[in-house]
Amino acid sequence: MPALNEILAVIMGGGRGSRLYPLTKLRAKPAVPIAGKYRLIDTTLSNCINSGIYRIAVLTQFNSVSLHRHITRTFNFDTFHTGWVQILAAEQTPESADWYQGTADAVRKQLTEIQVTEAKHILVLAGDHLYRMDYKEMAEFHFKNDADITVAVQPVLREDAPRFGLLKREKDGRISDFTEKPKDQEIQKKFISRDDPERPFLGSMGIYLFKTQVLIDLLKGFPAYDDFGSDVIPHAIKTHQVYGCDFDGYWRDIGTIRAFYDTNLELTLSDALFNFYDLKGPIYTHARYLPGSTVEDSRLKDVLLAEGCRIRKAEIIHSVIGLRSRIASGVRIKDSIVMGADSYVTKGTSGIPVGIGENCDLEGVILDKNVRLGKGVVIKPFSRGTDLDTETFVVRDGIVIIPKNTHIPAETRITPEDI
Structure with a gap:
């Protein structure tokens, strides 16, 4: 053979x-x-x-x-x-x-x-x-x-x-x-x-x-x-x-x-049909040597949490939190994917820190890498089948996507009622 x-x-x-x-x-x-x-x-x-x-x-x-x-x-x-x-x-x-x-x-x-x-x-x-x-x-x-x-x-x-x-x-x-x-x-x-x-x-x-x-x-x-x-x-x-x-x-x-x-x-569920832990068939990726994530006084349920994150006094449910994510106090995240950041740079030309600012409320959203959300941003899902394109966000099949490197000012509302 x-x-x-x-x-x-x-x-x-x-x-x-x-x-x-x-x-x-x-x-x-x-x-x-x-x-x-x-x-x-x-x-x-x-x-x-x-x-x-x-x-x-x-x-x-x-x-x-x-x-x-x-x-x-x-x-x-x-x-x-x-x-x-x-x-x-x-x-x-x-x-x-x-x-x-x-x-x-x-x-x-x-x-x-x-x-x-x-x-x-x-x-x-x-x-x-x-x-x-x-x-x-x-x-x-x-x-x-x-x-x-x-x-x-x-x-x-x-x-x-x-x-x-x-x-x-x-x-x-x-x-x-x-x-x-x-x-x-x-x-x-x-x-x-x-x-x-x-x-x-x-x-x-x-x-x-x-x-x-x-x-x-x-x-x-x-x-x-x-x-x-x-x-x-x-x-x-x-x-x-x-x-x-x-x-x-x-x-x-x-x-x-x-x-x-x-x-x-x-993949966030304990009984997920696919996981990355198989000893005989591991999934390889880039070795980044990041520190462990720190979680301060927060509630996490059904969360897939990557390395290098800092989460302070937040509530996160049924979500994926990617590498180097920064999540401030008072944040609520549900049914969302946060891809994290490419580096630990905290400030940009917009003055908004990399990550999710205080008191943001996110549901049904995908945040691509290096997204900066100011304080009090609210993002909610649209009805299934909704497609929408704007300069700062995109909606596909009701899911809100914030593209890579996007800055969202404080108190912005991206919801079906506000668009």
Whole structure:
């Protein structure tokens, strides 16, 4: 059976991430902070390392500076190890002056660099999913079936079928058909792949393992195919041996503000379906060597609290408090994500200290890094489905987001009644 060192992992890190705006206003989507101290891409990179796949290429393009900085500071192998994490940035070449047009096009434009590695198999991954997965099991399934392509698949609830691309898998594990977000129940019936009345369907997770030569042939032979999920895989099902490998663990696609918000707040609960404490599968991130957080005369319930914070006489419920957060006395925070700060600088040109000033009342809000709230600021959620853009804040699906480095003056009110 082939060895894991014959696999090159290729992580998609170049998307614009418009559905996560304004969190992606100044950074690439995989660089968006999550769970107080991590970045979205940390999960995928950690899964590779924990699975024994040590050759990793990250394809970047949009707002990539912070992502490059995070990867180069964090994921460095020692001199006695043969592994590496390499950044393949979008570039103009004699063959192409265009940016990446999609996931498949991104890999196509980097085929020369990929072929130099002489890897026999290419594992294509997304950089914006939260999950813990042993890719070794998928690789063994791929090798055992001598598959041209293996797709990681997850069970889909019957009521969720219209939101997913569904795959039809035969008894031998081979995928025979694909349909994109079917709303017709008669069409849905043709794609039942599991003997489970609640979750009878299989959906793609956007994780693909290719034989390298098969990948090259598909990308060069069909230059108009820009995306793996909607172009390459549906075509390959008709011409190649494509198999579906089961994964029934926790998996979240952090593709929208609502998904980002809900997933973060899920992590605050004691019975959260995903946690960062697994001894066999740790999630790695940048080591910052920050002091422990200090909490003075405060009430905290269901709070995920990162390092380096100072909280004074505050009430915090069902919220994430990120690195170096400063929360003054009399503050109330509920159902919110506070990303913290990049440094301990306390004053800015506005005169407002970094962090949350006295007597602020926050609910249903995301505060990006380095936000400064003056005293007495009130922010409340809007009704679900509400979208709004202003100079100082954004509302997506009812969630209020204060963009990175924003200053909000004292006594400002951002509520449905005041806007």
